[in-house]
Amino acid sequence: MTFGSIQQKFKVLEHSCLIYFDMGHKNPKIVYKMNDYLIYRKLPDKTVWLCAHYHRKDRCKAKVVTKGKDALVQGNHNHLPTYKQKFQKHMVSQLVNVHFEEL
Ligand SMILES: [Zn+2]
Numbered sequence: 075m076t077f078g079s080i081q082q083k084f085k086v087l088e089h090s091c092l093i094y095f096d097m098g099h100k101n102p103k104i105v106y107k108m109n110d111y112l113i114y115r116k117l118p119d120k121t122v123w124l125c126a127h128y129h130r131k132d133r134c135k136a137k138v139v140t141k142g143k144d145a146l147v148q149g150n151h152n153h154l155p156t157y158k159q160k161f162q163k164h165m166v167s168q169l170v171n172v173h174f175e176e177l
Pocket residue numbers: 109125126127128134135136150151152153
């Protein structure tokens with residue numbers, strides 16, 4: 075499924091939002107709204123990120139798909155925000171258009 079076809083399903087278009095990219099090590103991650111997402115799959119045109127709690131017992135299903143200046147956010151977290159550190163200098167912030175879809 076392409077991002078374009080997913081995009082047509084989104085219900086709410088949120089305003090632009092900053093996503094922080096942490097690409098500085100072996101396991102890239104992003105931080106969106108104080109939640110960590112770990113890289114799951116990098117495709118030629120988009121990247122799929124899963125909530126850091128996906129592999130935990132609580133199996134959070136929140137997911138972000140980034141493609142250029144767009145991000146599709148799917149699902150809600152079943153836990154409190156995971157990101158508690160201060161943003162680190164090597165993290166790169168990018169303003170993206172966030173599309174939200176409930177699962
Ligand atoms: Zn989560």
